[in-house]
Amino acid sequence: MNALIKSATIVDSKSDFHNETVDILIEKGRISKIAKNIPNSQNFKEIKLDNLHVSQGWFDSSVSFGEPGYEERETISNGLKTAAYSGFTAVALNSNSNPVIDSYADITFVKSKAQNNGVSLYPIGALTHLSNGEDLAELYDMSSAGAVAFYDYQKPISNPNLMKIALQYASNFDGLVFSFPQESKISGLGVANEHINSTKLGLKGNPALAEELQVARDLFLLEYTEGKLHIPTISTAKSVELIRAAKAKKLNVTCSVAIHNLVFTDDVLQEFDTNYKVLPPLRTTSDCEALIEGLKDGTIDMVTTDHNPIDIEGKKIEFDYAKYGTIGLESAFGALQTLFTTKKTISLLTQGKSRFGIAESSINEGEVANLSLFNPDSSYTFETEHISSKSKNSAFLGMTLKGKTYGIVANNKIILR
Template identity: 80%
Template sequence: MNALLKSATVVDSKSDFHNQTVDILIEKSRITKISKRISNPNNYKEVKLANLHVSSGWFDSSVSFGEPGFEERETISNGLKTAANSGFTAIALNPNTQPVLDSYADITFVKSKADGAATSLLPIGALTKNSEGTDLAELYDMGNAGAVAFYDYQKPIANPNLAKIALQYASNFNGLICSFPQETKISSLGVVNEHVNSTKLGLKGNPNLAEELQIIRDLFLLEYTEGKLHIPTISTAKSVELIREAKAKKLDVTCSVAIHNLILTDDTLKDFDTNFKVLPPLRTQKDCDALIEGLKDGTIDMVTSDHNPIDIENKKVEFDYAKYGTIGLESAFGALQTIFTTKQTIALLTKGKSRFGVSENSINVGETANLSLFNPDETYTFSISNISSKSKNSAFINKELKGLVYGIISNSKIIL
C-alpha cells in the first residue's frame, strides 16, 4: 500500500513532527518520508482532506458486535467497517455472543472472520464457561489462540474464590483478568442510578455502593494474589478514589470508563428513552466530574465506547424490560471533544494498547503506517445518518458533537 498524505497536522506526542503540518509519504505500508512538501513522482494515491489531522491509530478496549449468534444486532464484517470509519485501528471484542467465546475454537473463529480487515480484532475470551460464573473457561488455551484478556461481559464474578483462583491461575501466563464492578445482591433489580431521579421516575435504583463494594473486594483479592486485573467501565466518584489508592500501593490494576458515563447523567432519563439504559447506569454530575478528573490525573487508564449494538426488538420496549447498551464507536471522537481538547482526546483514544497487547506506533520515518485521520474542528448534530452500525441504539442521537473522522490507514489498507 502506497499513499501520500498532503498537509496533515500531526497530533502525536511521540512524533518528531508533533503539532506540525506536513506531507507524509507511505510506501509498502511504512512511513518513508515526512516533510513540509513532498512531490508525487510515482503517482501514489494522494489523500487531500479539509483540515486533515493525523494521529497514531485509536484503540477501544470494550466492543461488542453480536456474531456469532446475534447477527441481527451486528456482524463482525460490518462492525469492523464501522470501527474503521470511526477512526479505530484496533478493537478488543467482548465474548457476549451465542455461543459465548469460551474455547480455543471460538477465539480462532472470530479471528478468522476478521482476516483482511483494516481494523485489527483482538478477541476477549469468557472468564467462565458459557459466562455462567461457575467454572473457569479454557483460559490458557484461549490465550494461545489469541485472546488478549478474560471477561464475562457485564457479568460480575459473584464467587470471590473463583475470582481469586482466576487471578492466581492467569498469572502463570501473564493473563489479564477483567472483573465487572457490580455486587448483584446490592444492585438487585435496579435499572437506573439510585438517586433523586430514580425516585421521581418510579424506576428501581442501582446504587453506587454496588459498584464500590465489588471493587473493594476485587482489589483485596488482587493484593492477595499479586495478579493482573482490569476493571472495565467504572462509573462513580468513590470508585476513582479506590483505584487511586490501589495504584498508590503498586497493585497491577487498570480500569476504563465508558464515554457516555463521562458526559451523560441520569437527568437524561426523564423521557424513559431506553437508549440511555446502560450498565453501569448513568450517574450524577458529581460522578462525571470525578471520572473526568481521574482521566486527567491518570487514575483511569483508558476510555471506551463500550459499543453494544442492541436490536430494536430489545430496545423499543418498556424501560424495565429493555436490554442494557448503547452503540458508541461512531460518536466516540466527537463526544470526547465536547469535554476535552483535541490533544487530550487523542491521548485518551490511543491509551490502553499495551495492557491489551496492541503494538504502539508513532508517526515517524520507518514506522508502520497505523493512523487515524480526522478533522477536529467541525461541529454537528449526531443523527441516524451518522450511524453505520446495524443497530441504531445510540445515546448520542440529537447531541451536539465536535469533530469528524475521515477514516484510518492500517493493516496495509486505506479506509476513508
C-alpha cells in the same frame, strides 16, 4: 499499499513532526518520508481532506459485535468497517455472542472473520465457561489462540473464591482478568442510578454501593493474589478513590470508563428513552466530575465506547424490560471533544494498548503506517445518518458533537468514509 497524505497536521507527542503540517509518503504500508511538500512522482493514491489531522491509530478496549449468533445486531465485518470509519485501528472484542467465546476454537473463529481487515481485532475470551460464573473457561488455551484478556461481559463474578483462583491461575501466563464492577445482590433488579431521579421516575435503583463493594472486594483479592486485574467501565466517584489508593500501593490494576458515563447523568432519563439504559447506569454530576478528574490524573487508564449494538426489539419496549447498551464508536471522538482538548482526546483514544500486549507505533519515518484521520474543528448534530452500525441504539442521537472522523490508514489498507 502506497499513498501520499497531503497537508496533514500530526498530533503525536512521540513524533518528530508533532503539531506540524506536512505530507506523509507511505510505501508498502510503511511511512517512508515526512516533509513539508512531497511531490507525487510515482502517481500514488493521494489523500487530501479538509483540515486533515492524523494521529496514531485509536484503540477501543470494549466492543460487542454480536457475531456469532446475534448477526441481526451486528456482524464482525460491518462492525470493523464502522470502527474504521470512526477512526479506530484496533478493537478488543467482547465474548457476549451466542455461543459465548470461551474456547480455543471460538477465539480462532472470530480472528478468522477479521483477517485481512484494516482494523485489528483482539478477542477477549470469557472468564468462565458459558459466562455462567461457575467454572473457569479454558483460559490458557484461549490465550494460546490469541485472546488478550478474559471477561464475562457485564456479568459480575459473585463467588470471590472463583475470582481469586482466576487471578492466581492467569498470572502463570501473564493473563489479564476483567471483573465487572457490580455486586448483583445489592444492585438487584435496579435499572437506573439509585438517587433522586430514580425515585421521581419510579425506576428501580441500582446504587453506587453495588459497584463500590465489588471494586473494593476485587482490589483485596488482587492484593492477596498479586495477579493482573482490569476493572471495566467504572462509574462512581468512590470507585475512582478506591482505584487511586490501590495504585498508590503499586497493585497491578487498570480501569476504564465508558464515554457515555462521562457525558450524561441520570437527568436524561426524564423521557424514559431506553437508549440511555446502560450498565453501569448513568450516575450524577459529581460522579461525572470525579471520572473526568480520574482521567486527567491518570487514575483511570483508558476510555471505551463500550459499543453494544442492540436491535430495535430490545430497545423499543418499556424501560424496565429494555436491554442494556448503547453504540458508541461513531460518536466517540466528537463526544470526547465536548469535554477535552483535541490533544487530550487523542491521548485518551490511543491509551491502553500496552495493557493488552498491543504494539504501539509513532508517526515517524520508517514506522508502520497505523493512522487515524480526522478533522477536530467540525461541529454537527449527531443523527441516524451518521451511524454505520446495523443497530441504531445510540445515546448520543441529537447531541452536538465537535470534530468528525475520516477513517484510517492501517494494516496496509486505506479505509475512508
